[in-house]
Amino acid sequence: MIGRARRPRRTPHQIARAVDGGRNVAQALRHLDVHGSEPEATVVAEALARFLVDRCESHHAGWRVVRQVVVDSATDAPWEKCARRAVPQVAADLLTMSSESGRTPLVRAQHAAAMRRAEQIAAHVDRAAILSDLGLDARVVTAERWQAALGSAVRARSREQVARAVEVSLSDPKVELPT
Numbered sequence: 763m764i765g766r767a768r769r770p771r772r773t774p775h776q777i778a779r780a781v782d783g784g785r786n787v788a789q790a791l792r793h794l795d796v797h798g799s800e801p802e803a804t805v806v807a808e809a810l811a812r813f814l815v816d817r818c819e820s821h822h823a824g825w826r827v828v829r830q831v832v833v834d835s836a837t838d839a840p841w842e843k844c845a846r847r848a849v850p851q852v853a854a855d856l857l858t859m860s861s862e863s864g865r866t867p868l869v870r871a872q873h874a875a876a877m878r879r880a881e882q883i884a885a886h887v888d889r890a891a892i893l894s895d896l897g898l899d900a901r902v903v904t905a906e907r908w909q910a911a912l913g914s915a916v917r918a919r920s921r922e923q924v925a926r927a928v929e930v931s932l933s934d935p936k937v938e939l940p941t
Contacts, residue, residue: 777809798860804853837891898932
């Protein structure tokens with residue numbers, strides 16, 4: 763039987779370089795699913811996190827809606843700084859997802875990146891202005907609750923859905939706060 767020769771497995775650094783170039787994202791996710799507990803998995807997770815955080819702008823409708831709500835509120839947010847700060851959190855999320863059974867779908871990883879970006883931007887926006895723009899009553903909320911509210915809003919696909927998600931998150935004491 764003549765078979766194909768098996769190519770040697772790519773190293774985590776090779777996979778990370780490919781992801782940095784916008785290639786082999788699915789392979790990187792599979793690598794994390796299989797080798798996520800290995801020490802060098804962080805190299806792949808960080809490369810994926812950078813890729814996913816950048817990709818929110820073009821591939822996550824919920825993030826775009828939340829971003830537009832923030833922009834419309836005339837709040838000047840440090841977008842790039844917050845994106846950089848979200849990367850380590852997304853990398854940790856990817857490693858956590860890889861430790862769970864099964865494979866990590868790209869859409870789930872992308873959603874985690876969008877949530878972390880929204881949570882990072884929460885500290886830099888005027889809560890009262892955003893609540894007012896969304897037609898919600900102004901209220902005093904903790905930084906953690908506000909962060910969770912903006913993070914949960916990335917599920918929304920419209921301004922009205924953002925308002926509902928923020929309202930539910932701020933009024934429901936059972937809503938899970940970010941860790």
